[in-house]
Amino acid sequence: MLACVIHGPGDLRVEELPVPQPGPGRALVAVGYGGVCGSDLHYWRHGGVGDFLLREPMVLGHEVVGTVVALGDGAAGPVPGTEVAVHPASPCGRCPECAQGRRNVCRDTRYLGSAARFPHVQGGFAARLVVPAEQLRPLPGGLEPRRAALAEPLSVALHAVRRAGDVAGRHVLVTGAGPIGCLVVAAAKAAGAAHVTVTDLLPAALEYARAAGADTLVRADDPDDSGWPAAADAVDTAIEASGVAAGLDTCLRLVRRGGVVVQLGMLPPGPSPFAGNLVVSREIELRGAFRFDGEFDEALALLAAGPGFDALVSAVVPVREAEAAFVLAGDRGRSCKVLLDFAS
Numbered sequence: 001m002l003a004c005v006i007h008g009p010g011d012l013r014v015e016e017l018p019v020p021q022p023g024p025g026r027a028l029v030a031v032g033y034g035g036v037c038g039s040d041l042h043y044w045r046h047g048g049v050g051d052f053l054l055r056e057p058m059v060l061g062h063e064v065v066g067t068v069v070a071l072g073d074g075a076a077g078p079v080p081g082t083e084v085a086v087h088p089a090s091p092c093g094r095c096p097e098c099a100q101g102r103r104n105v106c107r108d109t110r111y112l113g114s115a116a117r118f119p120h121v122q123g124g125f126a127a128r129l130v131v132p133a134e135q136l137r138p139l140p141g142g143l144e145p146r147r148a149a150l151a152e153p154l155s156v157a158l159h160a161v162r163r164a165g166d167v168a169g170r171h172v173l174v175t176g177a178g179p180i181g182c183l184v185v186a187a188a189k190a191a192g193a194a195h196v197t198v199t200d201l202l203p204a205a206l207e208y209a210r211a212a213g214a215d216t217l218v219r220a221d222d223p224d225d226s227g228w229p230a231a232a233d234a235v236d237t238a239i240e241a242s243g244v245a246a247g248l249d250t251c252l253r254l255v256r257r258g259g260v261v262v263q264l265g266m267l268p269p270g271p272s273p274f275a276g277n278l279v280v281s282r283e284i285e286l287r288g289a290f291r292f293d294g295e296f297d298e299a300l301a302l303l304a305a306g307p308g309f310d311a312l313v314s315a316v317v318p319v320r321e322a323e324a325a326f327v328l329a330g331d332r333g334r335s336c337k338v339l340l341d342f343a344s
Helices: 036-044 151-164 178-190 201-211 244-256 276-281 294-306 307-312 319-329
Strands: 002-006 010-016 025-037 063-071 083-086 127-133 136-138 171-175 195-200 216-219 235-240 255-263 287-288 313-318 336-342
Touching: 002 319, 025 036, 025 083, 025 287, 036 319, 063 127, 063 151, 136 294, 151 178, 151 235, 151 255, 151 294, 171 178, 171 244, 178 195, 178 201, 178 294, 178 307, 195 201, 201 216, 201 307, 235 244, 244 255, 244 276, 307 313, 313 319, 319 336
Parallel strands: 171 195, 171 235, 195 216, 235 255, 255 287, 313 336
Antiparallel strands: 002 010, 025 063, 025 127, 025 336, 063 083, 083 136
16 A cells, blocks of 8 residues: 655655554554645654654654445444544543543543654554544545545644633634634634634735635734734734744734633744743733544534535645645645545
């Protein structure tokens, strides 16, 4: 089978690997589509994501959908032939975080295509994938696999909005209009946000945010842009989705006193400067948001109800052209979400 394997910075290879077989409690899935995520791009460009560094070759990918091919002994899951989305996380179920219902920050989780542990957890950018059967979710009726490939990043966005608290009727600022930022816009709107302002450096990225439901678009590099909130207290909640310190600074300076800022974008490793004095003097609540858990099922239901999400899938590229897909996905002036096509 074909698989996308990262060997180091700039060294992405499409390789022939043996087809795996499902063991007890596991399922074999024929992967249809896989979404190229920002973390996949980081592994490709830099050989790591934050503090998670490559130490061995690794199959990338954790945003995958496909069709069940076979079940291993004792596996209780969707029957062969069922179209499914794959939840990429396998929390341990034993640590204090799992016991507290915060499985997304499990200290011993396994996450597809992640170098957070060694040996690394091999990912889903392969024509055939074996996972625990309980990680499979049948696609709701009417949900096409191409759109369902957005379930994982939409789950991340839904979790970030949930971390922000009640946003119904409120003004939400989103810094960064990449795929995650655009999906945060959609998630905030679905949660009842009255107004969503999005900032980014690129006009093309802002247009994708508009397609996702943004009310106001702001060029982050233009202090005279008329879209900037008129008063420092105009924003109730801010979600930082760019992963750069400047985005966090914008959130802290524009959110109201006593407001909430959610850091969703993964900042570079090491210390990051931020306006901590504002956190103190304005009693701003700064919260982190990492991955997701139960939001995956919510994301599938939302995708099934919202054909507007299709506008965020900007390209579908055959797996043999994976490097070209990564180049395109890394150019936010030309793309939003790029999918790899394994079925063809």
